[in-house]
Amino acid sequence: MLLREFGLSLALVLYYSMMSHTLFKKNHYTLSGVILFTIGVLVTLLSYFVIMLTWLTALGFCMLILSFIMIALGMTISQLPPEVCSILMETSMDNMAKIVEELGVRTKAIYLPSSLAGGKPQALIPLQSHTTLSSITHSLPARLVARYGANPDDIGLLLSTPGTAALNLLSQKPGPSSSELESALSILLVGTLGVADKVRLVNGQEKVSVEILHPTMEQRASWCDVCLGKPLASIVATVLAEAWNRPITIIQETYMNNTCTISFEVRR
Amino acid sequence: MKFYNRYILTTTIVLLLTTVILTAAGINALHYYVIPYIIEAIIITECFAHFNIKARRSLNMVNIVFLGIFLLLISAGLVKILYPLVFR
Numbered sequence: 001m002l003l004r005e006f007g008l009s010l011a012l013v014l015y016y017s018m019m020s021h022t023l024f025k026k027n028h029y030t031l032s033g034v035i036l037f038t039i040g041v042l043v044t045l046l047s048y049f050v051i052m053l054t055w056l057t058a059l060g061f062c063m064l065i066l067s068f069i070m071i072a073l074g075m076t077i078s079q080l081p082p083e084v085c086s087i088l089m090e091t092s093m094d095n096m097a098k099i100v101e102e103l104g105v106r107t108k109a110i111y112l113p114s115s116l117a118g119g120k121p122q123a124l125i126p127l128q129s130h131t132t133l134s135s136i137t138h139s140l141p142a143r144l145v146a147r148y149g150a151n152p153d154d155i156g157l158l159l160s161t162p163g164t165a166a167l168n169l170l171s172q173k174p175g176p177s178s179s180e181l182e183s184a185l186s187i188l189l190v191g192t193l194g195v196a197d198k199v200r201l202v203n204g205q206e207k208v209s210v211e212i213l214h215p216t217m218e219q220r221a222s223w224c225d226v227c228l229g230k231p232l233a234s235i236v237a238t239v240l241a242e243a244w245n246r247p248i249t250i251i252q253e254t255y256m257n258n259t260c261t262i263s264f265e266v267r268r
Numbered sequence: 269m270k271f272y273n274r275y276i277l278t279t280t281i282v283l284l285l286t287t288v289i290l291t292a293a294g295i296n297a298l299h300y301y302v303i304p305y306i307i308e309a310i311i312i313t314e315c316f317a318h319f320n321i322k323a324r325r326s327l328n329m330v331n332i333v334f335l336g337i338f339l340l341l342i343s344a345g346l347v348k349i350l351y352p353l354v355f356r
Contacts, residue, residue: 029272055290057301058302061305062284062305065334066279066280068334069313070276072326075326076325191320191323194270194272
């Protein structure tokens with residue numbers, strides 16, 4: 001009797017898994033939820049009133065609970081296919097790389113908070129390599145080519161980065177403490193964008209490291225990477241700059257054992 | 269999407285394991301199955317803390333519905349126990 005029940009449970013688990021696998025691939029949570037709901041109602045009613053098996057009725061309830069969860073998730077997750085997002089991102093990164101390559105700039109970008117970059121967090125790529133940002137006391141104009149200091153050479157490119165758009169996905173500005181930052185980065189990279197499994201912040205005095213476990217974002221090498229860093233690093237740098245309200249520079253990015261470690265320098 | 273899949277798969281596995289364990293224990297009352305399901309679903313949702321804001325809001329709504337069903341079942345159980353004591 002118990003063996004038969006176990007066999008039936010196993011068959012149902014396999015059925016769930018197969019159905020989930022097929023439907024998850026297409027990101028059809030709602031469809032999956034509706035199918036589970038229909039089967040759940042049928043199983044619950046049949047097993048309660050006709051077959052009169054308690055455990056099967058309970059499995060029907062399981063299906064109903066899962067269907068509610070899936071429908072709730074399906075209503076909130078964007079249905080835009082990842083391929084479309086990839087096309088849009090590649091196009092914008094390609095255009096950005098062309099501008100940077102054409103100007104022959106290889107200076108590291110300085111990620112500025114919204115208070116210093118015309119209302120939204122952006123990256124400043126100085127055209128001169130020996131730059132100091134001590135002179136920035138007011139917000140830079142929201143232009144592609146921006147003057148950031150009193151010297152004639154103090155000119156840079158003020159660019160929107162993936163982090164600029166990603167920051168809008170957070171409901172509120174991230175707080176400056178380590179736990180608040182780690183939470184904001186986890187919500188963004190793990191919960192919202194789904195490009196990592198875990199985010200850890202190692203806080204130092206002037207240098208900060210962020211460890212991203214199992215990053216899944218495809219990262220093609222481009223000219224932009226030298227200046228702006230890879231998209232993941234760019235997103236983290238923007239969040240840090242906005243949280244601390246200070247300029248941030250990416251020092252190093254290393255990928256080892258499925259972990260991406262990014263080091264940042266906090267500028268005065 | 270990986271995070272949401274992991275959440276749904278965790279919930280599925282936990283609920284099904286509960287069914288197997290309770291069935292093996294010979295439990296034959298439906299509310300003994302439903303109450304653990306609801307508690308587990310709520311706990312797992314709270315454990316997966318990094319949902320985006322919209323997902324968190326709609327899952328909270330689902331949890332409120334689950335909590336309502338849970339309270340209903342508990343109330344029904346209480347009435348069943350107290351009724352004979354009060355009106356005997």
